[in-house]
Amino acid sequence: MIDLTITSPPYDDLRNYKGFTFPFNDIANELYRITKPGGVVVWVVNDATIQGSESGTSFKQALYFREVGFNLHDTMIFKKRNPIPQIYRKRYNNEFEFMFVLSKGQVKTHNPIMVDCAHAGLELNGTTYKNYSKNDQTREKLANPVKDKKIKGNIWEYVVGKRQEDQEAKGHPAPFPCELVRDHVKSWSNKGDLIFDPMCGSGTTCRVANELERAYIGIDISPDYVALAKQRIVNNEYQSRLSFVD
Structure with a gap:
């Protein structure tokens, strides 16, 4: 049984994946079957714009x-620091993708990423925050002084394709950054x-x-991508844990 799945499907035919089809419903059902209770699936996805309208495929998949x-444990955002410029079509340049965090029951493992507080150590004078309770919203006092660290928000920003570890994936049309996967692996496993x-x-996930x-287990229907994935793993320094099945 699987503790954590991290994947990005070939959504809306935005890229050419060597002509292979994508049976989403079958994949979603199988992911639920093989995920451990408390396990997590991170589904990185976006939408095509067709005849002036976004497809909504991402939302349809989340609801399915x-x-x-x-x-639907969390709807997170993968923000790109270096988005590809787009031809102007009376809309703003797209700079993000969704990262749907799905859980089988209550999440078992969460190792939250902590970031520095902007006002660490600041002595507060009557400052409060809103408590989002089920019924009435109340305001309670913040920690005083402000703590040094806080849990990171759910908008994660990355440079795409510039780091050396990401350059290794140039043979694939749409790899996601190693750092994105690294943060999710640390968080949910x-x-x-x-x-x-x-x-x-x-x-990248493997x-x-x-x-x-x-x-780890990685599956791909394309022999070319399987060869690329194997080579990337072999080339890194953690070779002692390698095993491949053709």
């Missing part, structure tokens, strides 16, 4: 995941857990899982 039994990518493409001392 709920139909098969997953909780522990050492020794099993990480899965059913559309592993250039092998490469990072291996680096962070997790077991």
Whole structure:
């Protein structure tokens, strides 16, 4: 059974994936079947714009995941620091993708990423924050002084394709950054857990899982992408945990 899946599907035919089809409903149902209770699926997805309208595929997929039994634990944003400039079509340049965090029941593992507080150590004078309770919203006092660290927000920003570790994936049309996968692996799993990518493409999920001392399974229908993924993993320094099945 799988502890954590991190994957990005070939959504809305925005890229050429060598002509292979994408049976979303079958994949969603199988992901629910093989995920451990408390396990997580991170589904990175976006929408095409067709005849002036976004397709809404991302939302349809998130809702279907709920139909098969997953909780929509969090809707996160992958913000690109270097988005590809687009031809002006009376809309703003797209700079993000969705990262739907889906859970099978209540999330078992969460190792939150902590960031510095902007006003660490500041002595407050009567400042309050809103408590989003189920019924009435109340205001309570903040920690005084302000803490040094806080849990990171759910908009994560990355440079795409510029780092050396991401340059290795140039043979694939749409790899996501290693750092994105690294943050999710650290957040939703522990050492020794099993990480899965059913559309592993250039092998980024497997490469990072291996680096962070997790077991991993990667699947791809394209022999070319399988070869690329294998090479990327072999080339990193954590070779002792490698195993391939053709």
